[in-house]
Amino acid sequence: MTHTQKRILINNIVMVLSTLSAIIGICFLLWILSVLVANGLDAISATIFMQEGAPPGNINGGLKHALIGQLIIVSYATLFGVPFGILAGTYLSEYGQKSKLAEIIRDISDIMMSAPSIVIGAFVYAIVVAPMGHFSGWAGSIALTIIMIPIILRTTDDMLQLVPSTLREAAFALGAPKYKVIIQVVYRGAKAGILTGILLGVARVAGETAPLLFTSFNNNFLNTNMSEPMASLTVTIYNYATSPYEDWQKLGWAAAFILSMFILTLNILGRLFLLKKKGK
C-alpha cells in the first residue's frame, strides 16, 4: 500500500467515524425527543389544564397549579431581570465601552452565565428564605432574576454594539442629547436583537429547576400569593417523576412536554427575529 493509499484509507475511516458519531448523537437525542413527545401526548388532556394537584390514585389530578405558578415566577423574574439587564448592557455598550470596569463586568457576567444555578438557589435561600422563615414565590423569582440578568446584559451589550456608530453620530450631529440618541436611535436599531436576547433569556430560566428546589419549593395546590411556597412546572416534573405513583409520573411527562414545547418555541421565535433582521 502506498502512502497516499494509506492516507485515503485513514481519511475514509475517520470520515465514517465522524458520521457515525453524528448519527449516534442524533439518535440519542431523537430518542429523548420521541420519548418526550410520545409520553407527553399520551398524558396530556384538557383536565390537566383545569385541575390542581391531587393525591396519588386520584385520576383527576392536573397541572393547573404548576402552570400558573411557573407563569407567575417566570413573569416576575422577567419583569425584574429584563430592565435591569438592558440598562446594565446599555452602560457597557454606550458608556463603559472598552473601559476596564466594563470589561470586568463583561467577564464576570460571562462566567455567571455558566455558573451552577443550584448555587444561586443556596444564595437566595440564605438572603430570602431563611429571614422570611419559609419558602416563597418571591424567592423563586429572585433566583431566576439573578440567573437571567447576565444573559440579558450580554446580549444587549452585543446587540447595541452592532448598531453602526455612524447612526449615533448622525443623531448627535442633529444636536440630540445622549440619552435620546440611545433610546430613540440605538435601541430602535437593536430592537430585534434585544428581543431575541429576552426570548432566549426567558427560555433559559423557564427550564431552571435546581434554583427553585429550595426557594419557591413546591405546592400541590394553586397558589397565587408570592409570599407562599409556589408550584412550578420544573419542580413538579422532578417531584412527580421521582414519585412511585404511575399517575403522578404521567403528569410529570405532561409537564415535561409542555415545558419543552414552550422553551423550543421561544428559541425558534428568537432565531426567526434575528433572521428577519438579517433579511432586511
Add this chain to the structure above:
Amino acid sequence: MNNFIDKVFAHSTKIIALVVLLLVAWIFVVLFEHSLESIKAFGFSFIVDTKWAPNLEKFGAFPAIYGSVISTFLAMIMAVPVSIGIAIFLSEIAHVKLKTPAGISIELLAAIPSVIYGMWGLFYFVPIIRDIFGGIGISMLTAGIVLSIMILPFMAAVTRDAMNTTPDILKESAYALGGTKWDVVKDIIIPYAKAGIIGSFILALGRAIGETMAVTFVMGNVHKISADLTQPATSIPVTLANEFAEADSTLYYSSLFELSLLLLVISFSIISIAKFYFLRRKRIA
C-alpha cells in the same frame, strides 16, 4: 433640562451595571458567611473526610467531591470524542443543505432543560444499565452517561463554531497540496482552532460539574466512595438538591452552604480558565 436627564440616565445605567458586580461579590460573601460554622467545626477535614452522617452531625464532603469529579470525568471522556465527530461532520462532511438544519437542531437540543434529560435517564436509561450490570441501575455510571448526553449538543455546537473560524482559503490551500479531508482537519483546522476547541471543552466541563438535574435523578445520593461505577453515588449538586430543603440543624445547613461555596469556587475557576486562557473575547476593532 436635557443635560440633567442625560446625567441621570448615564449614572443610573452605571449604578445598575455596578450592582451586577456587587451581586456576584455578595453571593460569595453570603455563602462564605453561612459556611463559617462548618468551616470552624471541620476545617480542612471537611474536604477530605469521607463520612457524611447528618444524624451524627458529622459532615465530610469527600464522597460528593469525588462523585462530582468522577461523573464529570466519565461524561467528558464520552462526550469529547463524539462531539468532535459531530463537529467534523457538521463543518466538513455534511452536505450544505444538511448543515444548517442539523446545526440548528443541535443548538435547539442544547436548549432543552436538563430536568428533561434527567427524567429520560431515570425512566429509559436506568433500566438498561440495570439489565446490563445488575443492581438498581442508579449509579455513578448512569449519571456520567446521562450527563455526557446532556452536554453533547452544547459541546458539539461550540466545537463546530470554533472549527468554523478557520478561514476557507487556509483549508483550500491544504487541499490544493493534495490533502484529504482528515489531513485538513488534523493539520489545519484543529491546530488553527485549538484554543477555541479546548476552551469549549473546558467551558462544557465547568457546566457539567455544576449540573444538577440531569444527574440528581440517576445518581442516588449515596455518600459512599466505591470503585464500582455501577454503585449509587453522589455529587455536590446532587447532595444539595436532595438535602437542602430537609436539613434540620444549623451545622447541617452550614455544611451544605460550604458545599455550595466549594462548587461555586470550582466552577468559577474552571470557567475562568476557559475564558481567560483560551477564549479571549475578540475585541471589536
Add this chain to the structure above:
Amino acid sequence: MATIVEINEQKALEVKNFEFTYAGADAPSIKKLTMPIARHNITALIGPSGCGKTTLLRSFNRMHDLYPGNKYNGEILFKDRNILIPKEDLIKLRIQIGMIFQKPTAFPMSIFDNVAYGMRLQGIKNKTELSGRVEKALKDAAIWNEVKDRLKHDASGLSGGQQQRLCIARAVAVEPEVLLFDEPTSALDPISTAGIEELIVELRERVSIIIVTHNMQQAARVSDYTGFMYLGELVELGRTEELFVTPKERLTEEYITGKFG
C-alpha cells in the same frame, strides 16, 4: 469565436469546450471555452470582475469539488488525459498542479513544517531528504536567507510578502508541473509585489504558470501569453506583447484602454 494565437510550444493544458456551472445556478459561469496553455510559459488571465477567470483557474485543480453541486462539462486535457472525469484522482492531480491564493495562507505550524507539509503528505519521512528539499524550495522562493535561522519559528511571524513566498516555496517543494496563481499579490504592498513578480518569472524555467490578475500592468510585466475573458467566455488569447499593443478584438481593446471594467 475567440481569437486564439497559434501556440508552437508544447502545451501544459488544453481546455476544450469547457463549461462550468455553480451549484444552484441556472446558467453556466463559463461557456464553451477553448484555450491552450503553453508549457513552461506564463499565461495571464485578465478580465473584469465576474468574468470567470478565477472560476476557470480553480477548475484546473478541481478546487470546485470541495463544494457539492458544481458541474463541469467539456474537457481539460493534462498530459493527454481529461482531468474532469469523475474518477480522476484529485489528490494526485493537486500534487501535480499547485496553487497560490489571493492572501498568504501560512499554516498554523513552523516555517519548516509549512514547506515540508506537501512532501509529508506524500509520505516522505527521511529527515535529510526533507531538509534538503525544504532548503531548496525556500531558495527557489527567494526567502531562504530571511528564514534560515528561524525555521522552527511559527510561520505567522513572517510579513505578508514573506508568507506569500513561503506559500510559493510550499507549492514548489512538491515539484508540480503547473502552478496556478490566483491574484497572488492583491493583499501585498508594492515592494513585496515586485518581489513575487520577479519570482514568478524565474519559476517559469521549471513549471508552467497560469496567473489570474486584476492588474493589467502585472499581466504585461510577467506573462508570455495573456487571455482576456469576458462574461464567461475567452475573447482573445495572444502573445502578451501583441495583445496589449495590437489587440485583435474590439472588446479587448476597449478593456485594455480602460473603456470598461
